[in-house]
Amino acid sequence: MRTVLIVEDHCRSRxxxxxxxxxxxxxxxxxxxxxxxxxxARRIPPPSLILLDxxxxxxxxxxxxxxxxxxxxxxxxxxxxxxxSSSEVPAGAMNLLAKPVDIERLLALIDQYC
Numbered sequence: 196m197r198t199v200l201i202v203e204d205h206c207r208s209r210x211x212x213x214x215x216x217x218x219x220x221x222x223x224x225x226x227x228x229x230x231x232x233x234x235x236a237r238r239i240p241p242p243s244l245i246l247l248d249x250x251x252x253x254x255x256x257x258x259x260x261x262x263x264x265x266x267x268x269x270x271x272x273x274x275x276x277x278x279x280s281s282s283e284v285p286a287g288a289m290n291l292l293a294k295p296v297d298i299e300r301l302l303a304l305i306d307q308y309c
Contacts, residue, residue, distance in 0.1 A: 197309045198222040200242035202232035202259065203277070204251040212246060219302060221309060229254030233262055236269045244309040245274040246301075247288070260287035273308040275301070 199221045203209040206227075213223045224242060226232035228251045236242060245263075249256035256276060264270050264287040276285055279294035290304055 196220070196222045197243040198224060198240070199305065199309060200224050200226065200232060200235050200245045200272075202226045202229060202235075202245060202251070202256070203248040204228055205248070208248075215298065215301075216246075216305065219305060221305070228252050229256060229259035229262075232259055233266075233269075236263065236272060237266070241269055241272055243272070244305060245272055247274050247276050249276060249278045249285070250280060257285060260285055263287055275304055275308075 199216045201209055201212050201223060203212060204227050209225050213225055216223050224235050226235050230253050236245065247256045247259060274288045276288045276291045277294055277296055278291060284291040292301060
């Protein structure tokens with residue numbers, strides 16, 4: 196079963212995303228900030244896809260992407276950024292979805308990458 200890592204600090208948003216992804220038949224691992232997200236991404240086996248919020252405590256999404264890109268073991272994991280503030284796809288991400296997220300678009304991207 197393919198695994199999706201959800202890195203989101205807001206519990207309700209994280210839970211909604213988790214439920215949605217699990218209904219699509221994927222396993223889900225969650226993290227509440229970028230630092231914990233990196234730890235999860237580096238586990239063996241690594242996730243097939245990362246859904247990443249940008250604004251988080253301890254380590255934000257931009258910092259997460261910098262560390263992810265610099266680590267050859269996880270640099271190739273497709274990452275979809277979910278943001279209410281950014282309009283450009285950050286370096287190291289494949290796509291950006293504005294919040295509130297278009298669920299149909301998100302599910303299509305999950306199918307594409309995972």
